[in-house]
Amino acid sequence: NFDMVEVRDGAGTDSTLLAVLTGSKGPTQDLFSTANEMTVWFFTDSEGYGRGFRANFTCGVDLGSPAPCAAHQFQCQTGSCIQGTGFCDGVADCPDGSDEADCVLLQVNGSGH
Missing domain, CATH: 4.10.400.10 (Low-density Lipoprotein Receptor)
Structure with missing residues (x-):
């Protein structure tokens, strides 16, 4: 059992999966959406408690280019x-x-x- 963050390129659960993040380390590289929407899901179990997670979001034109x-x-x-x-x-x-x-x-x- 563990907590997990799932990041998708676009809206909804059927959009392209960009990353599944677990543990205390973040992604090794920045994640970019090719659409004007990005879906971020946070899943947690019922065990214990932790420090949560931190996410930084930046929006703009041609990011990552x-x-x-x-x-x-x-x-x-x-x-x-x-x-x-x-x-x-x-x-x-x-x-x-x-x-x-x-x-x-x-x-x-x-x-x-």
């Missing part, structure tokens, strides 16, 4: 920034290769004239 890159840079899908000259240059500069993902390679075969 990486800061934008400078104008001369390209933002990888991972959020990291590379020099703009590395975009579509045939070399994967982003850790996830996203700088080369949607590139089209045009090869021109000339006749030498």
Whole structure:
């Protein structure tokens, strides 16, 4: 028997489960909702008493999104920034290769004239 906090992305019990928290340690990372609602359920047993729990909530636009890159840079899908000259240059500069993902390679075969 134990106390538990369940966090879901959206409204209601059928929304996507983000985390189940137990014990004295909180989540190892922040939890973000992709919707405009988040469901937090607290379950407790009938044994003993404790100190309860503490939760901090922050709302806003684009929370959890990486800061934008400078104008001369390209933002990888991972959020990291590379020099703009590395975009579509045939070399994967982003850790996830996203700088080369949607590139089209045009090869021109000339006749030498």
